[in-house]
Amino acid sequence: MRKILNIAHVYMIVGLVSGLYYREMTKLTGFTGDTQLGVVHTHLLALGMLFFLVVLALEKLFALTSVRLFGWFFWVYNAGLTVTVLMMTLHGTLTVLGKPSGEAIAIVSGLGHVLLTVGLILLFVTLGKRIPARSASAGEPATAGTPQHAAR
Incomplete structure (x- = not known):
């Protein structure tokens, strides 16, 4: 459980820092248009911090x-989010600097989304695997309502 809490904390810190980066980068260059930098911090806070806080609650339950499979989920999801956010940051930074981002960034970003x-x-x-398909309630057999039970 500590690993899940720690990754949520890391995403909180990186999310806040990315918001600061966006604000300072656009202020420094005088950029006023749209850029993906403006949503990097929300991606990190929502898909990183908040998401893993929900996973922490699910782990507890x-x-x-x-x-x-949980280990696979953990590393694949984190790799996907990292790749996606890095490509958003790179694309947004290039936009602010007035430089083209190229096709490679879009392809790698797509890979990040696939991993997510x-x-x-x-x-x-x-x-x-952890939640039973059907649970018995108040002394009712787990097979209630199935065709086999009705035929008896």
Whole structure:
């Protein structure tokens, strides 16, 4: 659980620093247009800090780290978010400096989004392994409502 809290904390710090970078970079250059730098900090705070705080709560409830896939989710998702945010920062910085960003940045950013998607799939598979498909409520058998139970 400490690893999840620590990564949420790291994303909080980097998110706040990226907001400062955006403000100072645009102020220093006199840039007033749209740039991806303006949303880097929100991506880090929402997809990083807040997301991992939710994962921390899910870990507390369902012991997600007991599933082997959790490690895969953790590293793939973090790699995806890191690549995505780095490409956004690079593209935004080049925009502020008035330089073209090129096709390579878009391709690598797309790879980051693919990794994020794979990470989310791994999280849902992990959750599925820890949450029973059907739970018994108040003494009701787990098979209630199934066709086999109705036929008896």
